[in-house]
Amino acid sequence: MMVGAKCKAVLTKHMLEKSFRLGLKGKHRYPAGKINSIMSTDINRVDLAIGFLPCLVVFPMAVTVCIALLIVNMGVTALVGIAVFLVSSVIIGGAVKPLMEYRKSANVFTDARVNLIKDLLKNFKMIKFHSWEDFYREKIAYNRAKEMSIIFKMQSVRNIITSIGISLSTVSSMVGFCVLWKVDSSRSIGDILSSLTLYQVLSQQFAMVPMVLAMATDMTVGLRRVCAFMAQEEIDLEGESAETLADSSLAIEVDHAEFHWKTFLLEDEEKNDDLKFSKTKSTVPLDQVNPHY
Numbered sequence: 001m002m003v004g005a006k007c008k009a010v011l012t013k014h015m016l017e018k019s020f021r022l023g024l025k026g027k028h029r030y031p032a033g034k035i036n037s038i039m040s041t042d043i044n045r046v047d048l049a050i051g052f053l054p055c056l057v058v059f060p061m062a063v064t065v066c067i068a069l070l071i072v073n074m075g076v077t078a079l080v081g082i083a084v085f086l087v088s089s090v091i092i093g094g095a096v097k098p099l100m101e102y103r104k105s106a107n108v109f110t111d112a113r114v115n116l117i118k119d120l121l122k123n124f125k126m127i128k129f130h131s132w133e134d135f136y137r138e139k140i141a142y143n144r145a146k147e148m149s150i151i152f153k154m155q156s157v158r159n160i161i162t163s164i165g166i167s168l169s170t171v172s173s174m175v176g177f178c179v180l181w182k183v184d185s186s187r188s189i190g191d192i193l194s195s196l197t198l199y200q201v202l203s204q205q206f207a208m209v210p211m212v213l214a215m216a217t218d219m220t221v222g223l224r225r226v227c228a229f230m231a232q233e234e235i236d237l238e239g240e241s242a243e244t245l246a247d248s249s250l251a252i253e254v255d256h257a258e259f260h261w262k263t264f265l266l267e268d269e270e271k272n273d274d275l276k277f278s279k280t281k282s283t284v285p286l287d288q289v290n291p292h293y
Contacts, residue, residue, distance in 0.1 A: 004050035011043050011226060018230055026232030033118040034111045038229060041110070042222030049219035052212045059205055066202040073191040073198070074176065077183050081176030081199065085206060088168050092161045092210050099217045102154035107221065109147035116140050161210040169203030 019035055070078035120127060120136050127136060173196055180187065245253055 004047040007050060008043050008047040011046065012039055015039055015043075015226065015229065018232070018234075021234040023233040023235050026229075026234075030229055030232065031115055031118075033115040035229070036118075037107075037111050037114045038222075038225050042107075042225050045215070045218040045222045046226075049212075049215035052208075052215055055208050055212050056216075059209065062205050063202065066198050066205070070176075070195055070198050070202075073195045074180055074187065075184065077180040078176055078195070080179045081172040084172040084175055085168060085202060088164055089206065089209070092164065092206075092213065095157050095161050095210075096213050096217055098157055099154060099214055100221060102150050102157070103218055103221045106147055106150040106154065107225065109143045109150070113140060113143040113147060116143065158210070158214055161214075162207075165203070165207035165210050168206055169200050172203070173199040 015035065015038065019030075019032075022030065067078075067082055070082065116136060116139055120140075127133060176195070176199070177192070247253075
């Protein structure tokens, strides 16, 4: 847990520092609401997952010991019950990719909902003045409904693999004992009871795997979002040095000025999160500029 807390502190610190140095494109792609969502949600998932990742490290050793003792107590018939565990582990492993896809899709609507709520709180007077309450309510409700629909599917997959992990001990031990009774019914009661305990221990190891894999999936998606944010371009902190004006009574002097700004075209952001970048140049006529301020 200490490692996760330290990783969370380091990532939060660097994200805050990065947010002050973002360029124009980075500020457009990552508004304040999206940055807050990454720091509050994705980094918390990283912190939580790091605390459970050691379970995946000790998992092979515990499973190997249990399988060896089962073979000693029950003979080759124990391999039937172990085969049930292996088939279930393949099913559980195949659910990792759908969980990752669901999490990516949910993050799109989560960020949109957070940005809408932020705009609502920031521009509350303007929204009330123009009577835009219904529009914001519909947009927030739409994004929340989409988000909840995807989260429901994701939780359904998690519940399925969790139920498989919980019921695995009963099913595998039943299959193993049925085969043992048919092949060799002369085993002692001590071997039977100890084997039942080993099946339960093996089931506990497999029951942790779905939860840890789900956390690892969320951590992977969160780290990718953090890396994408940290890879954004930065502004030059030094900037351009100000020129000293000859007339001390002037605060700003504009002479043959050209003003440049950048616009961003957002195309299919929900699908691939790619932005097209264009630069627009515009010139303000001098007769519309007052050089004295």
